[in-house]
Amino acid sequence: MHVVHTVAECRHIRALLRGSVGFVPTMGYLHEGHMILVRHARAENDHVAVSIFVNPAQFGPNEDFAAYPRDLNRDLAMLEREGVGFVFNPSPDVVYPKGFETYIVPGAVAEPLEGERRPGHFRGVDTVVAKLFNAVQPARAYFGEKDAQQVRVIKRMVKDLDMPLDVVVVPTVREADGLAMSSRNVYLNQRERAAAVCLINGMRLAQQRWQQGERDADTLRNIVEQTIRAEPLAILDYVSIADSESLKELHGHIEGAALISMAVRIGKTRLIDNMTLE
Numbered sequence: 001m002h003v004v005h006t007v008a009e010c011r012h013i014r015a016l017l018r019g020s021v022g023f024v025p026t027m028g029y030l031h032e033g034h035m036i037l038v039r040h041a042r043a044e045n046d047h048v049a050v051s052i053f054v055n056p057a058q059f060g061p062n063e064d065f066a067a068y069p070r071d072l073n074r075d076l077a078m079l080e081r082e083g084v085g086f087v088f089n090p091s092p093d094v095v096y097p098k099g100f101e102t103y104i105v106p107g108a109v110a111e112p113l114e115g116e117r118r119p120g121h122f123r124g125v126d127t128v129v130a131k132l133f134n135a136v137q138p139a140r141a142y143f144g145e146k147d148a149q150q151v152r153v154i155k156r157m158v159k160d161l162d163m164p165l166d167v168v169v170v171p172t173v174r175e176a177d178g179l180a181m182s183s184r185n186v187y188l189n190q191r192e193r194a195a196a197v198c199l200i201n202g203m204r205l206a207q208q209r210w211q212q213g214e215r216d217a218d219t220l221r222n223i224v225e226q227t228i229r230a231e232p233l234a235i236l237d238y239v240s241i242a243d244s245e246s247l248k249e250l251h252g253h254i255e256g257a258a259l260i261s262m263a264v265r266i267g268k269t270r271l272i273d274n275m276t277l278e
């Protein structure tokens with residue numbers, strides 16, 4: 001497995017590879033969800049590349065950039081076991097060298113939900129993802145549906161900027177009790193971990209009502225909100241029932257598919273999750 005740290009090294013390795021590259025961009029501290037992305041990439045491409053980079057540009061000033069879990073050796077061992085061919089692990093000054101001043105400005109799909117609560121987040125995501133795509137030149141890039149808004153923002157960028165690759169979205173990987181896998185789950189203590197199940201429980205209740213024919217967006221939003229509020233350790237940031245493509249908030253009768261998404265604080269950990277109703 002080649003582990004490279006500069007764009008020049010990355011381009012050099014890429015140029016030696018014949019055939020398609022499937023790319024999995026990550027911020028490291030890998031878990032089974034990332035491994036599933038790697039396996040999809042391996043099944044559909046001649047080579048697999050993974051990036052490990054905790055991107056400072058997508059964290060706000062009071063967010064967890066410094067505390068974000070990191071364990072490069074463990075990550076590399078996991079990727080080696082999966083047969084990954086090359087790993088791009090740049091430092092912040094490789095991605096944002098002195099004098100760097102060009103960012104990608106995402107459009108309307110980046111505005112609500114996470115975009116509203118985390119100003120500048122998707123500008124940082126789009127910018128780093130574009131830079132990583134330029135360095136790795138993949139045929140396909142793999143992202144988890146867990147970051148539902150992120151995949152919509154990235155798909156929009158790829159389309160709008162005519163980037164020559166396919167964005168492949170892979171369903172969220174969950175723990176046995178339904179908690180979505182996330183590197184940030186490591187922040188949760190035992191009580192908080194047990195409480196975190198309220199996110200999926202709320203969405204499953206709404207899904208049940210949806211399957212029974214409930215189509216009122218406000219009723220469905222309330223069902224999720226009440227489940228979260230019933231958990232004493234949970235502090236609700238938002239619950240959204242939105243159009244599953246545009247992410248515009250829905251009220252009243254829902255025509256077509258909808259996306260339930262939410263952010264909830266449990267202790268110091270901010271968790272996000274989503275489910276499509278269709």
Ligand code: PAF
Nearest residue numbers: 025026027055125128147
């Ligand atoms: O989803 C993530 O881990 C990050 O947002 C990404 C896509 C690797 C960009 O830093």
